[in-house]
Amino acid sequence: MDHRARLVIVGAGFAGASLVRNLPAALRRPGATLLIDRAERHPFIPLVHEVVSGRVHPESLLSPLEPLCRGRCGFLRAEVEGVDLERHTLHTSDGRSIGYETLVLTPGSVPAAPPGHLEGHVRTFWSLEDALWLRDELARRWEDARRGGAVPPSVAIVGGGATGVELAAEVASLFSHLRRLVGRKPDPLPKVHLIEGEHRLLGWLSPYFHSVAVEELQRMGVEVRLGHFVDEADPEGVRAGGEKIPAPVKIWTAGVEASPLVRALPGEHDGMGRVRVSGNLTLPHHPEVYVLGDSALCEAPNHGTLPPTASVAVQQGPYVARDLGRRQRRIKRPPFRFFDRGYVVGLGPGNAVAEALGIRMRGPAAQALYRSILLYYMRSREGRLLTLSDWTLDPVLGRLGFSSSSA
Known part of the structure; x- marks a missing residue:
């Protein structure tokens, strides 16, 4: 055994970070608690689509873990590759074994891979690295078009969840911005195609989100294709619904899966690979192991199966902190209760759609709520401060990574 801690937390995402901030006093010290994550700086994933359009600098979204851990827990930069539940041991990528008394698994999710026949032609979009790749790809193609008179390429986005909708709106706003720089309307216009296999966008939210998203995306020039599955893809585009869609840039945003670490755990798993947890968010036959966030298949009274969202994860972290304290004091441990504060989805600069505490909003008011929640x-x-500065200076400085010279 290379290291042992009373409490080991795997993953510093929304659930893991909120747990660290709320640790009970007995566990709030480096010798008692250990946080393990594969990176020393954590990206703020809900805003990576704004990196694509150059409205937010990537460095603005990276937060070092050292301030989070200072005075609260130790930190080990490593990838956890396996869990030995019987020996209470973790196996890490650097060969070390980590022992625990209590384990909290919140390694987050990974993008669902496209079908085999599409691999090599579409790129998943989930991380900051994906956002930087897409920004650089669009910037390179824009520069080629600016110099040679060609038209910037159309983009096909496959998947109409929150990631796909927000990315489609952001790329459409970027194309509009670039067209203004040129001062003329290129022919043909570059397009954004949003392709969804179901017959509505944002299917896990109320129909209000779908109707507003379709209306606003179409107003921005996005071609929304519902009830279409992508059958083929090649360097020039994709085929969906029997129609060839020219789009040299193809992005896959169709869902997420639990991390391989969680998919390997014993127990009941859903189609995403999430493992079912008890009312206290622990594995049914291993009460010393909590599973949170995108990894947990969790049922909540009056809400059913909870979605893999940040709004769920940030409530689970503090709950586990309180539950750990109750376990130490041997007092009654009520189950996790989810409070639905509502949801908000960004629709490009100055626009969003929201339903919060029963109130529906769209446009600038929803965008103000969207930004305030993200900053919080x-x-x-x-x-x-950096992100707020990026938003404020965007109209003045232009889009990061894209030339402001007109063709």
């Missing part, structure tokens, strides 16, 4: 959940004061 960012980890560092520096990150909030």
